[in-house]
Amino acid sequence: xxxxxxxxxxxxxxxxxxxxxxxxxxxxxxxxxxxxxxxxxxxxxxxxxxxxxxxxxxxxxxxxxxxxxxxxxxxxxxxxxxxxxxxxxxxxxxxxxxxxxxxxxxxxxxxxxxxxxxxxxxxxxxxxxxxxxxxxxxxxxxxxxxxxxxxxxxxxxxxxxx
Amino acid sequence: xxxxxxxxxxxxxxxxxxxxxxxxxxxxxxxxxxxxxxxxxxxxxxxxxxxxxxxxxxxxxxxxxxxxxxxxxxxxxxxxxxxxxxxxxxxxxxxxxxxxxxxxxxxxxxxxxxxxxxxxxxxxxxxxxxxxxxxxxxxxxxxxxxxxxxxxxxxxxxxxxxxxxxxxxxxxxxxxxxxxxxxxxxxxxxxxxxxxxxxxxxxxxxxxxxxxxxxxxxxxxxxxxxxxxxxxxxxxxxxxxxxxxxxxxxxxxxxxxxxxxxxxxxxxxxxxxxxxxxxxxxxxxxxxxxxxxxxxxxxxxxxx
Ligand SMILES: Cc1cc2nc3c(=O)[nH]c(=O)nc-3n(C[C@H](O)[C@H](O)[C@H](O)COP(=O)(O)OP(=O)(O)OC[C@H]3O[C@@H](n4cnc5c(N)ncnc54)[C@H](O)[C@@H]3O)c2cc1C
Ligand SMILES: Cc1cc2nc3c(=O)[nH]c(=O)nc-3n(C[C@H](O)[C@H](O)[C@H](O)COP(=O)(O)OP(=O)(O)OC[C@H]3O[C@@H](n4cnc5c(N)ncnc54)[C@H](O)[C@@H]3O)c2cc1C
Numbered sequence: 001x002x003x004x005x006x007x008x009x010x011x012x013x014x015x016x017x018x019x020x021x022x023x024x025x026x027x028x029x030x031x032x033x034x035x036x037x038x039x040x041x042x043x044x045x046x047x048x049x050x051x052x053x054x055x056x057x058x059x060x061x062x063x064x065x066x067x068x069x070x071x072x073x074x075x076x077x078x079x080x081x082x083x084x085x086x087x088x089x090x091x092x093x094x095x096x097x098x099x100x101x102x103x104x105x106x107x108x109x110x111x112x113x114x115x116x117x118x119x120x121x122x123x124x125x126x127x128x129x130x131x132x133x134x135x136x137x138x139x140x141x142x143x144x145x146x147x148x149x150x151x152x153x154x155x156x157x158x159x160x161x162x
Numbered sequence: 163x164x165x166x167x168x169x170x171x172x173x174x175x176x177x178x179x180x181x182x183x184x185x186x187x188x189x190x191x192x193x194x195x196x197x198x199x200x201x202x203x204x205x206x207x208x209x210x211x212x213x214x215x216x217x218x219x220x221x222x223x224x225x226x227x228x229x230x231x232x233x234x235x236x237x238x239x240x241x242x243x244x245x246x247x248x249x250x251x252x253x254x255x256x257x258x259x260x261x262x263x264x265x266x267x268x269x270x271x272x273x274x275x276x277x278x279x280x281x282x283x284x285x286x287x288x289x290x291x292x293x294x295x296x297x298x299x300x301x302x303x304x305x306x307x308x309x310x311x312x313x314x315x316x317x318x319x320x321x322x323x324x325x326x327x328x329x330x331x332x333x334x335x336x337x338x339x340x341x342x343x344x345x346x347x348x349x350x351x352x353x354x355x356x357x358x359x360x361x362x363x364x365x366x367x368x369x370x371x372x373x374x375x376x377x378x379x380x381x382x383x384x385x386x387x388x389x390x391x392x393x394x395x396x397x398x399x400x401x402x403x404x405x406x407x408x409x410x411x412x413x414x415x416x417x418x419x420x421x422x423x424x425x426x427x428x429x430x431x432x433x434x435x436x437x438x439x440x441x442x443x444x445x446x447x448x449x450x451x452x453x454x455x456x457x458x459x460x461x462x463x464x465x466x
Contacts, residue, residue: 001391005384012370013362013377020381026388041169041333052169053300054292056370062447064427068371068407070451071458072378075408079374088291091187091212097293134357138384138391142361142377145337152338159345159352 002137004029008122008130008151010047012079014142015105019078022114029137030109031128033121039146046102047109048079055095056083069094078108123150130154170304170332171313173289175297177327178214183289185211188273199280206277213290214299216322217276217283218269226319227264230257233312252307252332268303287320298329306332342366342415343422349383349399350376350412356397359384366415368424375408375427403457404433405450 005021007014010032018028035045042049057065072080086100109115122128130151133139143151184191186206193202218226233254257264265271269285276283289299306313310331318326342365345352350365352358361380362373382400390397402409410431415422425431432450440446 003392005388009362011362011373013373013380016374016377017361017381017384020378021385024381024385026385040336050370052305053290055290061451062444064407064429064447065369065371067451067454068375068411068427070455071402071406071408072371072375074455074458075378077374077378079377080371088293088296089210089212090291091189093290095291097295099293130358134355138357138359138388140359140361140380140384141364142380143364144373145339145363147338147364155340158358159340159354 003027004137006133006137006139007031008133008139008141009143009147010034010109010117011142011144012048012050013144014140015048015109016077016079017140017142018109018115019112022112023076026114028115029118030115031118031120031122033119033148036119037121037148039144039148041146044099044102046099046106048102048105050096050098050101054088054098055090055093056080057094058092059094060092063092079105082108121148121150123148123152124154124157126150130158170300170302171306171317171328172292172298172300172330173323174327174329175214175299177323177325178216178289178299179322179324182322183214183216184277185209185213186215186274187212188288191215191275192273193275193280202275202280203277211296213288213302215274216287216289216320217271217274218285218287218321220284222319222321223265223269223285224261226316227257227261229316229319230254233308233316235307235312236309251305253304254306254308287323301332304332308332337363337424339364339366339424341422343418346416347399348401348412348416350380350416351383351387351399356387363424366422366424367411368426372411372425372427375411379408379412403454403460405457406454407432408458 004027006029007018008031010030018030021028034042041051060066061070069080082101082104083094083096086096086104088095088097120128122130256267265285269287271283271286274286275281288302290302292298292300313331314328318324347353350359350361359380361377365376367373367376386400387397404410404413407427414425414431429447429450435446435449440449
């Protein structure tokens with residue numbers, strides 16, 4: 001087993017995981033297909049792109065998503081901290097300046113000496129496949145709702161085979 | 163495995179007609195009974211600008227509604243039609259359910275009075291700030307599958323948006339997720355291959371914050387798993403109490419479910435309040451939230 005953890009997808013889940021793992025002193029190899037390839041909803045070359053509404057929903061504890069954010073604050077979430085720091089007025093909701101939010105997360109990940117970013121798409125028939133990666137290291141797939149087709153196909157095969 | 167998400171259009175503030183539009187928050191904008199028009203306007207002027215509101219009278223609303231339900235939509239592929247995401251339903255689909263459906267949904271006039279008249283509008287479209295400079299605003303609840311040209315034509319019928327400059331149109335997108343209850347453990351680990359974890363929307367958690375929360379759980383668990391491999395000791399999975407939202411979401415997506423659907427954070431997935439029944443929803447949620455935060459760092463016996 002290699003002495004690092006692999007993450008595929010530098011979106012919201014992938015960057016949070018990368019930060020936390022590096023914080024524990026473990027090296028991370030983060031595969032992100034942007035800026036070489038984009039999903040239909042992603043347009044920016046930054047990591048942690050906020051694709052649709054700029055709202056992270058309510059900040060009130062009496063709102064379920066507000067409670068979840070408060071739990072994440074207490075767990076030292078990088079992304080919620082940066083969301084708090086880049087917020088724009090939105091009543092009781094936590095809405096962010098999407099450009100600044102993604103830029104700040106990207107800087108934080110890029111400047112982390114334990115995180116290596118590999119700008120490459122992973123998937124079936126590509127130079128790097130998921131099956132290869134999981135033979136070598138613990139691997140996290142965080143490629144989101146618009147996971148590219150070669151990877152979606154590979155995941156479907158891997159999860160079908162018991 | 164596939165379905166569609168919808169995103170709302172964005173307009174520039176510059177292009178909004180402020181002789182019609184007004185700032186205000188649903189919960190503070192309403193004119194109080196004891197307030198005079200003058201006092202009310204003064205109070206509103208002193209508030210932090212948040213939402214921009216576009217009031218409609220009955221005639222304006224009906225004209226808009228008719229145009230919306232008759233507008234041309236993008237043709238979806240057969241496999242795309244199967245499921246439309248309930249929490250993010252396209253506005254035209256909702257409108258087609260009935261003439262008044264929108265007035266009970268995103269265009270609800272509740273909590274708003276029109277500063278020009280002091281009266282309750284027939285319907286209100288809300289715009290939410292989208293960038294720090296407050297130059298861009300998105301149309302709240304207007305996720306749509308209308309063709310771009312049609313979006314411009316129909317949404318410009320909304321009072322205040324006659325000259326609306328749409329910098330981004332609403333679109334429909336694919337959404338891929340796993341059958342997690344069958345495939346994943348409570349720590350988002352693949353049952354059939356412990357070296358593989360999944361995080362984010364792909365696991366069936368739904369939403370930005372929910373995706374981040376799964377990234378957190380997976381990080382803590384891959385750290386534990388990595389250390390256990392390295393030191394050749396047992397892997398003790400790290401799970402959060404079911405009382406917490408972060409723990410409940412993980413539990414939800416990994417628990418067998420006859421019709422698995424992606425899940426937002428919501429109080430319905432937490433265990434019920436054990437004490438005396440609390441009728442008031444807000445009060446009950448407050449108690450559930452306090453209970454959750456108390457259990458966040460609670461480590462169950464035998465897992466220390
Ligand atoms: C159009 C749309 C609108 C949405 N609107 C909202 C909303 O308003 N509010 C809300 O709460 N949630 C919304 N969601 C749902 C969800 O919260 C977001 O999609 C969120 O970004 C999911 O986070 P994630 O980390 O799972 O994936 P993402 O943030 O999408 O990150 C995945 C990353 O993986 C990369 N990637 C994909 N395939 C590969 C590959 N094969 N190899 C390498 N890299 C790859 C992508 O480029 C991307 O950077 C929306 C989703 C979509 C699609
Ligand atoms: C996923 C996607 C995102 C896009 N994002 C933008 C954007 O943010 N800003 C922009 O100016 N242009 C965008 N475009 C380009 C857009 O398709 C049109 O070419 C352009 O806006 C001119 O519109 P129209 O009214 O002349 O054409 P229309 O006749 O309205 O549309 C032309 C084609 O655009 C696509 N389209 C239109 N509406 C939608 C929709 N709601 N969802 C998915 N596809 C649609 C369809 O393929 C359609 O056949 C995008 C295209 C796609 C496919």
